[in-house]
Amino acid sequence: MSAILIFLAVLACIIGWWMTRQRLTAKPWLETGRAGEIQTTQGSPLPTAKIGLGIFLAVVGALFTLFISAYLTRSAEADWWSIPIPRLLWVNTAILVASSVALEWAKAEAHRGRSETVTTALLVALVTAVLFLVGQVVAWRQLMGAGYVLADNPANSFFYMITGMHGLHILGGLFVLGRTTRRAWSGIWPEKLPLSVDLCATYCHFMLLVWLVLFALFAGWGNSFADLCRQLVT
Template sequence: MIVIVLFMVLMAMLAGWWLSHQRLAAKPWLEVGIIDEARDSRPRSPQIAKIGLGAFLAVAGSLFALLISAYSMRMSMADWRALPMPIGLWFNTGLLMLASVALHSAVIAARCDEPGNLRSALLAAGVCSLAFLVGQVLAWRELAAAGYFSAANPASAFFYLVTAIHGLHMLGGLVVLGRTTVRSFAAPQVSGALRLSVELCAIYWHFLLLVWLVLFSLLMRWTDDLIEMCRGLLS
């Protein structure tokens, strides 16, 4: 339970920091200016869209937190046999990091109204993300060829489960990223709607990277000592 609490606290801290930058506590009736200026200071659709994405990420974060908690509890049972992690997972992690960096560059290009750099960054993010998913499938095939099927070992079942759910979240994000990329090529300039879409994609990819780094640490057994320490505190 400590693992899920720590993960939820981390997600809550990140969500609180992010929401604090969305002017949710703004009081336009106290701001100096004419009435129209006060009305303009009210939360608009960009803030609403970001709040909606934040709510979705909170739900998705809770799902992954439950999976992480179940994983940490299940691995202490006698029938658990740790898997030899494919080397390709390191390469996949690097690809996801590159995708996140590329989308951050896309946000900068969108804010600076640089359509060419924006398109290049979006394409790079899409290619790296697709390569990440292909790499995950190859990791599945490597484990399956070695005899680690989902029903043969609880460890393998959890590996397929957590990586599949993470991959499905990325597939959903790729649909939006693909539409955003198409819009960037169709528009001669960076519009406000396109800029918002790029920012939402970047936020989502940063979230996917954070979740994957946590899952990767669990799968590589880097957190075993921390989990044992938490169990000792609870016992």
């Protein structure tokens, strides 16, 4: 419950900031002057695609917040046995960080108009993202081989469900990233390339942040954070 309240508070702040950017608090009927001198009300300077992505990420964030809240609540039960964290997850985390860094590199190069460097950076981001998914599957197989099957314990079920949902979102992002990489490689729509790369970078950064929170949760570091949240709420 604490995690949900914190997420809703952050989301409310973001929505409030966005509303101020829309001039929703302006009162044009109080403005004086000639009709030709009155400035027309402008909407958000953000492209529609960025606004849409922001709304989608807010929904995804709410989904994972619910998962985390359920995880913390269920872990307090007596039949909960924590699942060991494979060392491979540390490698996978580093790979996902590398993918995010590569996309930030591609974003900077796209705004400079360096198409060849952008293509290289996008390829690096694409390959590392695929490696992350492969590493996650290998980590699953290691745990199942060690006897930590899906229905054996609630902790196992939560781990496979949450990491699987995160993997599906990474897979969906790979589709868009692959299309952007293909366009950069073939030179299609060069004027739209910076926006496409920017969207891919934002999505990857968000999914990296989600994974870091999940990794801390599975490693047991989330218990201290949960206690802090309870103290803030109470």
